[in-house]
Amino acid sequence: MFSVKPRVVRVEAFRRQRTLARQVDVAGFGLWTGVDVVYSFRPAEDNSGVRFFRADLPNSPPIPALVENRVQKPRQTSLAVGSAQVDMVEHVLSALRAARVDNCDVVVNAPEAPGMDGSCEPFLRAFLEAGVVEQTAERALVKIDEPGTYYASDGSSNDAKIELLPSVSEETLYEYTLHYDVPCEIPNQTATFNFCRSPECFLKEIAPSRTFLTLKEAEGLRRMGVCQRVTAQNALVFGHEGIVDNELRFENECARHKLLDMVGDFALAPVDWLGEFRAYKTGHQQNAELVAALLDACE
Numbered sequence: 054m055f056s057v058k059p060r061v062v063r064v065e066a067f068r069r070q071r072t073l074a075r076q077v078d079v080a081g082f083g084l085w086t087g088v089d090v091v092y093s094f095r096p097a098e099d100n101s102g103v104r105f106f107r108a109d110l111p112n113s114p115p116i117p118a119l120v121e122n123r124v125q126k127p128r129q130t131s132l133a134v135g136s137a138q139v140d141m142v143e144h145v146l147s148a149l150r151a152a153r154v155d156n157c158d159v160v161v162n163a164p165e166a167p168g169m170d171g172s173c174e175p176f177l178r179a180f181l182e183a184g185v186v187e188q189t190a191e192r193a194l195v196k197i198d199e200p201g202t203y204y205a206s207d208g209s210s211n212d213a214k215i216e217l218l219p220s221v222s223e224e225t226l227y228e229y230t231l232h233y234d235v236p237c238e239i240p241n242q243t244a245t246f247n248f249c250r251s252p253e254c255f256l257k258e259i260a261p262s263r264t265f266l267t268l269k270e271a272e273g274l275r276r277m278g279v280c281q282r283v284t285a286q287n288a289l290v291f292g293h294e295g296i297v298d299n300e301l302r303f304e305n306e307c308a309r310h311k312l313l314d315m316v317g318d319f320a321l322a323p324v325d326w327l328g329e330f331r332a333y334k335t336g337h338q339q340n341a342e343l344v345a346a347l348l349d350a351c352e
Contacts, residue, residue: 238293
């Protein structure tokens with residue numbers, strides 16, 4: 054919910070839409086299910102947006118990557134239309150957004166996206182190698198014109214929030230502050246990124262950051278029967294003695310990954326964003342709630 058409601062302006066014609074120049078495939082296994090999967094990313098026509106197609110489910114409908122199709126699952130972003138569902142798609146959406154791909158048909162043969170090394174770098178690298186082309190239709194923009202603050206609506210963490218500010222420089226800034234009230238193996242940290250920088254900058258500074266959890270959380274997930282194929286090479290695992298069988302790529306890698314997730318969740322709207330988005334202790338649910346609230350608030 055907004056404690057201070059921002060003024061939000063929608064600009065219908067901002068830039069030309071874009072799609073991939075050619076098909077590119079990325080293969081791996083789902084971190085939660087352990088199921089092998091191939092994601093085929095294909096060029097798509099103007100105004101089609103990002104759509105997922107479950108090729109393993111005959112006659113299943115397309116699943117547009119829109120916030121109204123989001124379904125709640127822990128620690129991930131999942132989408133569903135009817136009985137067709139795709140899970141753990143936030144890294145895919147983040148990479149598509151970073152590559153400035155607006156229209157893409159994603160044909161999949163399993164319910165969960167490939168987890169790779171826990172980052173979105175393999176996806177973004179594949180998209181940039183395939184190339185991106187401009188189309189005819191225009192892409193809309195949502196601009197933060199006056200500041201506001203959004204708090205989690207479920208009351209689970211009253212101080213989790215996202216502050217929204219107009220951009221004096223007409224750029225888009227994402228910031229994430231990771232903060233644990235109780236001392237944790239994962240240190241408190243902050244990351245920022247100017248999204249108006251090039252996709253290559255995102256590839257270098259944000260895309261390699263990996264998903265993370267504590268050793269206690271990892272052991273709990275295994276006891277639940279999930280993440281059975283996951284090793285310390287697919288995620289950053291923090292134990293009492295430090296990172297298990299791995300090393301950081303960035304000093305604030307965890308905050309950078311949360312920023313990566315923000316970009317993916319904000320891609321659940323068919324628009325570009327202009328403003329400053331400063332998140333504190335939030336997750337996928339709050340990101341999606343804010344996206345829906347901003348679209349409703351557009352003038």
